[in-house]
Amino acid sequence: MSGYSVFARYYDELTSNIDYNRRGEYFSSIIAKFRKTSGNILLDLACGTGSISEIFAGKGYDVIGVDNSEEMLGIALDKKFDSGLDIQYLCQDMRKLDMFGSVDVTVCALDSINHLGSLGDVEKVFRNVALFSEPDALFIFDVNTLYKHRYILANNTFTYETDNLYCIWENTLVPETDEVKMNLEFFEREENGLYSRTSDRFSEKAYSEKDIENILTRSGFEILGKYGDDTFLPPAPDSQRIVYAVRCINSGQIMKG
Secondary structure: OOOOOOHHHHHHHHOOOOOHHHHHHHHHHHHHHHOOOOOOEEEEEOOOOOHHHHHHHHOOOEEEEEEOOHHHHHHHHHHHHHHOOOEEEEEOOHHHOOOOOOEEEEEEOOOHHHHOOOHHHHHHHHHHHHHOEEEEEEEEEEEEOHHHHHHHHOOOEEEEEOOOEEEEEEEEEEOOOOEEEEEEEEEEEOOOOOEEEEEEEEEEEOOOHHHHHHHHHHOOEEEEEEEEOOOOOOOOOOOOEEEEEEEEOOOOOOOOO
16 A cells, blocks of 8 residues: 555645545435434545545534545645544554544545455455444445456556646556556646656555455445446446445454454
8 A cells, every 4th residue: 555655745636526525425325325323423444635524524424534644644634724624533554443432434435445455455444444333334435446447547648737737647557466556757847937756656456346245244244235436326347436335234243254
């Protein structure tokens, strides 16, 4: 997993096309559809710069945001200062999640699970979520699909340009593992008109639906819904994202796998 040392500075600028309010409403509608508990504590796992945390806090949830990147969390804290919302942020690797208490809802958005490098790491995260969940708590997360890794990200290069930033995003697909290695080169305009160059590297790995679902079952979750591309429709063969809605049925009692 990457700490996004450089990428964090530009993350919000490069993801300005993401409608966070729409995603927040979509996740909220899933929670409303399946929620049994009356508790209000929400864990935003791999919260990044806090955009989703801000939305759920604005909806009245008691939000705890967890991320492994100090740089990302620094930006999240700036947003918290500006909004005045009461959000608690923790700098933790989600494979080693250690909460002070249990939560009623966990969300993990924007392919954060794909940044885990092995099925073993995925299982660690799922079991940690179960461990710190209230009975019947919900876990809502998304994953990039094998299709997206093989045919969209693949070995492609993307460019992004804003008023003060030019980014070259170069992917390398490892077909044997469906891992995409990503190299980002940033060219940032300085006050004198010249550009400074920085770079960052990380990778994402796609997992089969069967593997994800087997791990969920072993980790103590019941699958409630599985949707393609931020809809309420089943995933299609060319869906780029799958959203899972699951319920914790063995909170704090991790099953032996």
